[in-house]
Amino acid sequence: xxxxxxxxxxxxxxxxxxxxAAVCENLRTTLRFPLVPERxxxxxxxxxxxxxxxxxxxxxxxxxxxFPRLRSFFAKLGWPPAVPGQIGRMTFDPVSGYLKGFxxxxxxxxxxxxxxxxKSNWMGNRVEDYSPDAIRLEMRQQQYFxxxxxxxxxxxxxxxxxxxxxxYEKHFGGVIYLFLRGLDPSRPQYGVFRDRPALTAVxxxxxxxxxx
Numbered sequence: 001x002x003x004x005x006x007x008x009x010x011x012x013x014x015x016x017x018x019x020x021a022a023v024c025e026n027l028r029t030t031l032r033f034p035l036v037p038e039r040x041x042x043x044x045x046x047x048x049x050x051x052x053x054x055x056x057x058x059x060x061x062x063x064x065x066x067f068p069r070l071r072s073f074f075a076k077l078g079w080p081p082a083v084p085g086q087i088g089r090m091t092f093d094p095v096s097g098y099l100k101g102f103x104x105x106x107x108x109x110x111x112x113x114x115x116x117x118x119k120s121n122w123m124g125n126r127v128e129d130y131s132p133d134a135i136r137l138e139m140r141q142q143q144y145f146x147x148x149x150x151x152x153x154x155x156x157x158x159x160x161x162x163x164x165x166x167x168y169e170k171h172f173g174g175v176i177y178l179f180l181r182g183l184d185p186s187r188p189q190y191g192v193f194r195d196r197p198a199l200t201a202v203x204x205x206x207x208x209x210x211x212x
Contacts (some may be wrong), residue, residue, distance in 0.1 A: 003019070015068075026180060034188040035114070035176055038117035042109065057098045058154035062209045069208055070146070077201060079145040099209065103151050113156050113163075114174035117148065118181045130182025130191040134212045139193055148175045152197050153206050 002024055031044045105116040123129050139145055160166045174196035182191030
């Protein structure tokens with residue numbers, strides 16, 4: 001780990017004294033962090049190379065996607081904009097074409113599939129600054145709720161093509177957003193956002209993206 005950290009830091013001209021130790025400590029913390037609070041043994045150290053895909057690319061067609069329909073859909077899910085007018089950053093004319101993106105990490109554990117997104121957002125110097133309420137506000141302010149629903153649709157489509165007898169309720173484990181600056185394995189309620197969208201919501205946004 002230390003060798004790789006030093007190599008990457010040098011590649012980005014960031015090999016100052018102490019940086020490698022800080023990076024390695026953050027990596028160890030992330031690897032030990034409980035992905036489900038009730039399961040301290042469920043962490044990334046349990047995931048082998050054969051059970052994960054990094055930077056999973058997705059690419060699927062969309063038809064007549066409009067901002068008003070997206071806004072209405074996410075408002076019904078309880079995700080209004082964090083501040084008035086901010087949602088204007090997402091304003092666009094109806095679009096058709098292809099939606100392309102990358103999911104940071106997809107892995108399987110005990111027969112279920114999860115997607116993980118790494119976030120390096122600075123929200124303060126203390127773990128307490130990454131409380132559940134603060135994390136949810138950040139998810140709203142940065143519009144990450146749109147992102148993770150799109151990711152869920154993409155992974156749902158991917159698994160349906162590759163997992164025998166795929167069933168969302170049985171096979172999809174959930175969404176995990178890890179805010180790396182706020183993780184502490186002894187306090188798994190901080191620094192993380194977890195969700196498992198309802199299948200009805202996944203189907204609805206899939207239909208919305210397809211123009212139906």
